[in-house]
Amino acid sequence: xxxxxxxxxxxxxxxxxxxxxxxxxxxxxxxxxxxxxxxxxxxxxxxxxxxxxxxxxxxxxxxxxxxxxxxxxxxxxxxxxxxxxxxxxxxxxxxxxxxxxxxxxxxxxxxxxxxxxxxxxxxxxxxxxxxxxxxxxxxxxxxxxxxxxxxxxxxxxxxxxxxxxxxxxxxxxxxxxxxxxxxxxxxxxxxxxxxxxxxxxxxxxxxxxxxxxxxxxxxxx
Amino acid sequence: xxxxxxxxxxxxxxxxxxxxxxxxxxxxxxxxxxxxxxxxxxxxxxxxxxxxxxxxxxxxxxxxxxxxxxxxxxxxxxxxxxxxxxxxxxxxxxxxxxxxxxxxxxxxxxxxxxxxxxxxxxxxxxxxxxxxxxxxxxxxxxxxxxxxxxxxxxxxxxxxxxxxxxxxxxxxxxxxxxxxxxxxxxxxxxxxxxxxxxxxxxxxxxxxxxxxxxxxxxxxxxxxxxxxxxxxxxxxxxxxxxxxxxxxx
Amino acid sequence: xxxxxxxxxxxxxxxxxxxxxxxxxxxxxxxxxxxxxxxxxxxxxxxxxxxxxxxxxxxxxxxxxxxxxxxxxxxxxxxxxxxxxxxxxxxxxxxxxxxxxxxxxxxxxxxxxxxxxxxxxxxxxxxxxxxxxxxxxxxxxxxxxxxxxxxxxxxxxxxxxxxxxxxxxxxxxxxxxxxxxxxxxxxxxxxxxxxxxxxxxxxxxxxxxxxxxxxxxxxxxxxxxxxxxxxxxxxxxxxxxxxxxxxxxxxxxxxxxxxxxxxxxxxxxxxxxxxxxxxxxxxxxxxxxxxxxxx
Numbered sequence: 001x002x003x004x005x006x007x008x009x010x011x012x013x014x015x016x017x018x019x020x021x022x023x024x025x026x027x028x029x030x031x032x033x034x035x036x037x038x039x040x041x042x043x044x045x046x047x048x049x050x051x052x053x054x055x056x057x058x059x060x061x062x063x064x065x066x067x068x069x070x071x072x073x074x075x076x077x078x079x080x081x082x083x084x085x086x087x088x089x090x091x092x093x094x095x096x097x098x099x100x101x102x103x104x105x106x107x108x109x110x111x112x113x114x115x116x117x118x119x120x121x122x123x124x125x126x127x128x129x130x131x132x133x134x135x136x137x138x139x140x141x142x143x144x145x146x147x148x149x150x151x152x153x154x155x156x157x158x159x160x161x162x163x164x165x166x167x168x169x170x171x172x173x174x175x176x177x178x179x180x181x182x183x184x185x186x187x188x189x190x191x192x193x194x195x196x197x198x199x200x201x202x203x204x205x206x207x208x209x210x211x212x213x214x215x216x217x218x219x220x221x
Numbered sequence: 222x223x224x225x226x227x228x229x230x231x232x233x234x235x236x237x238x239x240x241x242x243x244x245x246x247x248x249x250x251x252x253x254x255x256x257x258x259x260x261x262x263x264x265x266x267x268x269x270x271x272x273x274x275x276x277x278x279x280x281x282x283x284x285x286x287x288x289x290x291x292x293x294x295x296x297x298x299x300x301x302x303x304x305x306x307x308x309x310x311x312x313x314x315x316x317x318x319x320x321x322x323x324x325x326x327x328x329x330x331x332x333x334x335x336x337x338x339x340x341x342x343x344x345x346x347x348x349x350x351x352x353x354x355x356x357x358x359x360x361x362x363x364x365x366x367x368x369x370x371x372x373x374x375x376x377x378x379x380x381x382x383x384x385x386x387x388x389x390x391x392x393x394x395x396x397x398x399x400x401x402x403x404x405x406x407x408x409x410x411x412x413x414x415x416x417x418x419x420x421x422x423x424x425x426x427x428x429x430x431x432x433x434x435x436x437x438x439x440x441x442x443x444x445x446x447x448x449x450x451x452x453x454x455x456x457x458x459x460x461x462x463x464x465x466x467x468x469x470x
Numbered sequence: 471x472x473x474x475x476x477x478x479x480x481x482x483x484x485x486x487x488x489x490x491x492x493x494x495x496x497x498x499x500x501x502x503x504x505x506x507x508x509x510x511x512x513x514x515x516x517x518x519x520x521x522x523x524x525x526x527x528x529x530x531x532x533x534x535x536x537x538x539x540x541x542x543x544x545x546x547x548x549x550x551x552x553x554x555x556x557x558x559x560x561x562x563x564x565x566x567x568x569x570x571x572x573x574x575x576x577x578x579x580x581x582x583x584x585x586x587x588x589x590x591x592x593x594x595x596x597x598x599x600x601x602x603x604x605x606x607x608x609x610x611x612x613x614x615x616x617x618x619x620x621x622x623x624x625x626x627x628x629x630x631x632x633x634x635x636x637x638x639x640x641x642x643x644x645x646x647x648x649x650x651x652x653x654x655x656x657x658x659x660x661x662x663x664x665x666x667x668x669x670x671x672x673x674x675x676x677x678x679x680x681x682x683x684x685x686x687x688x689x690x691x692x693x694x695x696x697x698x699x700x701x702x703x704x705x706x707x708x709x710x711x712x713x714x715x716x717x718x719x720x721x722x723x724x725x726x727x728x729x730x731x732x733x734x735x736x737x738x739x740x741x742x743x744x745x746x747x748x749x750x751x752x753x754x755x756x757x758x759x760x761x762x763x764x765x
Contacts, residue, residue, distance in 0.1 A: 003749070012753040065419045067379030070412035073396055077223035077409045082553055152291045159293040160383055164400060165541055170295055174540065177299040177387070178665045179515060179746045185303070189296040196291035240657060307670035388660075388667035398637030398660055403545035 007183035017172070021191060024168025027089050027161070028154040029199070032147065034090075035097035039143075040136065042098065043105030053106065060099035068092065068157045072164050089161045096157075097150040104146045108139035141214065144207040148200055155196045159188070226406030227413055236410075241390075247418060250381050250391040253309075254422075257316035257377045258324075258370065265321045266366070269328025273362070274354050282329060286322040294319055294380045302387045312384045319380055320373040327369015331362025360435045367430040374426060378419045392418065506534040507717055510547055510556035513540040514663050515752070516604060516685050516742045520560035522756035523729055524711060527765050528558075531725035539752075543638050543663070544569050548712075551594060557717030558726070563599055564705030565606075566712060568642065577702035579603075583710070595715050597723055599708040600730035602738045604685045606643075606704045608633075608697045614678060615695035622697045625653045625679065632656050634677035636663040643703070650703050655679070664688075685739040687746045709733060725765070732763040 007013060046053040066074075071092040075081065081088055112135050120130045159170025167174070172188030175181075208214070230236060237243050272282050297318060301311035335358050343357040385393030392415045399408030507528055511521035518539045525535040538556060541547050544565065550556045567574050567586040576585050583599045590596055610619050618624065625631060633639075633655045640658045647653045661668040664682045672680040673692060682689055689696065711726045718726070741759060744750045 006749065010751050010754065013751050016753075062420055065375050065423045066416040067375075067382050067419055069379065069382045069393060069396060070415040070419075073400070073408055073412035074416070077227070077405065082550075082555060152287065156291050156293045159295045162295060163383065163386055163397060165546075167295075170293065171540065173293070173296045173299045174386075174513070177303065178513070178662075179749070180303055180666050181749055182300065182303055183749075185296055185300045189293060189300065192293045192296065193288065193291050197288075200287075303666070307666070307674065386662075388662065388671065390660075394637075394660060400546065401543040401637045401663075402641060403543075403549055 003181070003183045004186060007181075007187070017169075017187060017191070020169050020171055021195070023086075023166075024155070024158055024170075024192075024195065027086070027158045027166070027168050028093065028151070028195075030090055031093035031097050031154060032151055034094045035101055035150070036143070036147065038094070038098045039101030039105050039146075042102045043109060043139075044131065046102065046106035047109035057103050057106070060102050063095055063099045068096070068160050069163065071095065072161060086166045088164070089158065089166050093154050093157060097154060100150050100153075101143065101146045104142045105139055108142035109135055112138050137211070140207060140211050144203055144210075148203050151199045151203060152196050155192060155199065159192065223405045223409055227409035230404075230406035230410035231413065241394075243395075243414065246390060246392050246394060247414070249389070250378070250418065253313065253316060253381045253384070253389070253391060254374065254377045256313055257320050257381075258374055260313070260317040261320035261324055261373055261377075262370065264317070265324035265369075266328050269325045269366075270332060270354065270359065273329045273332025274350075274358060279329065279333070282325065286326050289318065289322045292319065294383050295386070298380070298384055298387055307388075309389065312387060312389050316377050316380055316384070320377050323372035323376060324366075324369045327372070328362065328366045331365030331369075332358050334365060335361040363434050364430065367426070367433065371423060371426045371430070374422055375419060378415070378422060382415050506536060507557040507722065508555065509535055509537050510541050510550055510559045511537070511539045512544065512547055512559075512663075513542055514665070514683070515745050516683070516738065517560055518752050519741050519745060519756055520709060520738075522752050523759055524558060524560060524726055526756055526760045527725040527729045528722050530760065530765060531721045533719075533722050533725075543636070545638070548594075551712065551714050554714065556714070558711055558713035558722075561596070561710050561712040562604060562707040563596075563710050564707045565642075566596075566710070568705065574705070577705045579706040579708055582706045583708065586710075590712075593715055594712060597711045597713070598727045598730045599710040600733040602709045602733035602735045603707050604683050604709065604735070604738065605707040606681055607684050607689075607699070608679050609672070609682050609689055609694040610679055610697060611672060612693045612695055620695070620698060622647070622653065622699050622703060623651050623701075625655075625697070626651055628678070629654060630656050631678040632676070633658045633679045633681065634661040634668045634671040635681035636660070636668075639681055647703055650701050685735070685742045687739075687743045691747070709738070728765050729763075732765065 042056060046056055072088055075088040075091050076085065079091070081091075116134065116138070117130065120134045125134065158168045159173060161167040162170030162174045169188045169191055172184040176184035176188070231243075239245075268282075272278050294315070297315045298312060301315050305311040305314075339361065340353060340357060343353045348356065381389070381391045382393030382396065385391050385397050392411060395407050395411030396415065397411075399405065399411055507525075509521045509525040509528070511517040521537050521539055525537045528535045538550075541550060541556075544561075547556070547559050548569070551559060563579070563582045563586050564577075567576070567582055567589060570591065571585070571589040574582075574585060574589075576582050579599075586596060608622055608625075619628065635658060637660045639660075644658060659671065659677055661671050661677070661680070664686055668677075668680050668682065669688045669692065671677045672694065679697075680694075682694070684696070688694070709730065711730070713726075737759070741755050744755045745752055
């Protein structure tokens with residue numbers, strides 16, 4: 001533990017850790033935001049066109065089984081980015097999170113009772129408006145359940161990127177390992193856990209703010 | 222173009238023989254995975270059954286499981302290696318630690334998900350607590366339990382690749398070596414192999430899941446079709462929460 | 471409804487701004503425009519220290535620099551220089567020459583450096599070499615040395631020995647060690663580039679010979695014995711800056727030449743020890759060196 005104090009006492013080290021943390025946030029949360037958009041679109045497509053559903057969800061299942069280290073490596077081969085490009089990690093994690101979110105979004109849209117959509121249509125809502133203001137909000141709880149899983153796994157996955165040159169806090173693990181120094185590794189693990197906890201808390205708060213009807217009645221839509 | 226190199230690497234007979242050949246690597250990889258999943262099951266299944274059956278400590282278990290899921294695999298592997306001074310033990314322990322949460326969550330959710338009416342009926346028939354657990358709750362929990370095992374397996378297959386960094390001769394080896402010398406064929410070929418092994422194992426377990434689940438449960442066990450009303454929604458929500466999370470490391 | 475709309479707008483804004491900053495983070499093609507020099511390094515302590523030292527010297531000469539540390543082996547680093555991800559990296563003459571010219575047969579410091587200058591591909595160049603050297607070295611445990619293994623040549627009679635080395639070793643040296651010394655290992659195990667895995671494998675007996683680097687603090691700490699290399703399997707390895715020709719101006723070149731003039735093998739080994747053993751930070755050790763040498 002004395003090591004830990006010594007390690008953190010250096011201002012340069014703290015600055016470097018701070019930059020790694022920011023990179024980690026960027027690498028893990030940007031994919032989350034992108035995949036919400038993608039999953040809503042794809043989920044809607046699945047919901048709307050049944051024949052598409054099997055193919056898309058099947059692909060999503062397979063993609064989700066591919067280990068991250070492998071996916072990080074395959075991305076540059078597929079889309080021709082530089083091997084060290086930070087976007088490889090962003091794209092790989094976006095693919096995972098989208099694969100994770102599409103099924104729940106599609107299921108949630110399927111589960112919106114027909115009489116509710118019928119009522120919205122009867123009130124003169126056009127399909128897009130009905131989707132954005134009625135069906136999507138009702139899918140929020142399920143979407144957020146998926147988002148929470150996605151954020152936790154993204155935050156822990158980013159560090160694997162350290163093995164291919166882009167790793168946020170993961171660099172602390174490779175650095176610490178090379179010089180047999182536990183302090184950076186412990187700092188990296190603790191910060192990763194704290195970050196996951198913080199983001200999870202924010203997501204819960206955001207969900208409650210978005211679905212006030214749940215808080216009032218304690219009833220799932 | 223890179224995929225052509227990868228294909229060339231994959232079909233080169235020189236890569237398929239000897240102590241560094243692909244079959245040996247796959248074997249080592251699978252051995253680690255098997256050890257880790259068995260080890261984790263030995264811990265997680267009894268614990269999940271106990272907590273699910275008695276209902277004691279459920280919140281703590283779910284919270285703790287989620288926290289474990291956020292543990293960065295590379296951090297855990299390097300940490301345990303340095304603490305224990307190398308060897309295969311620490312890597313196996315790291316793999317077990319990472320495989321426990323999905324199995325625990327699957328077992329617990331499986332027991333929790335058993336219709337209370339069914340359990341009450343079993344009690345009403347005069348079954349003891351143990352009989353209820355073994356004859357009613359456990360068979361009913363199997364779909365989700367095996368789902369947890371599948372997730373754990375995926376997690377372990379992925380982490381075993383990362384473990385090549387600390388000198389374990391798994392399928393991660395060609396990937397990391399290939400990256401060092403920019404041998405794209407080896408790099409991507411290794412990645413493709415890892416992906417194939419993961420997908421193949423998952424399909425195998427999916428088949429096992431179908432075969433093992435008692436016949437009476439097959440119709441209702443899986444949340445498949447759309448528009449099933451309340452019950453299927455609940456299943457979907459639990460599936461997104463403890464079941465399908467964090468399977469790739 | 472308003473809330474969900476607000477969230478969609480906010481998320482979209484976040485996305486747009488994030489995409490903007492992505493370009494900065496990836497660093498590709500940025501430096502040519504902004505005049506910023508990106509100093510890269512391979513993934514071992516000494517090279518990382520050298521990268522910090524270079525960056526500090528360039529900064530002192532008034533150039534804007536960033537450091538991208540711990541990238542990987544030479545193959546990756548050179549590629550990163552060529553695709554403009556990096557501007558300058560600390561390199562080693564012998565291995566770099568072998569990389570550019572697989573048929574190279576020179577071994578002495580001067581010959582290697584002269585050959586290197588002529589073989590460096592266009593677009594890249596090297597500056598003055600430093601006296602500081604960091605060679606690959608094969609080491610064994612004291613027990614093995616006491617049993618009569620003192621030179622690489624002695625390994626020829628030990629066909630059951632296993633070597634532990636980085637992933638690229640076999641590709642670079644397996645044929646050559648057989649040609650020069652007639653040595654063939656039972657197996658070449660991939661460990662890491664002179665890191666804990668290699669050292670532990672030798673200590674634990676998984677391998678009988680390990681490839682480390684002469685400045686490594688692990689050799690002394692574990693009582694390992696360096697095998698003599700009388701036929702110069704490993705060529706001279708003077709530290710030398712390799713850079714993309716359009717990345718450095720004259721001020722920058724002069725600054726790095728000053729660093730090379732000040733470096734010696736002993737000083738370099740000391741810097742490595744302060745980081746790996748005393749756990750000082752790379753940045754501090756590098757800054758300390760620069761101020762001591764008045765660069």
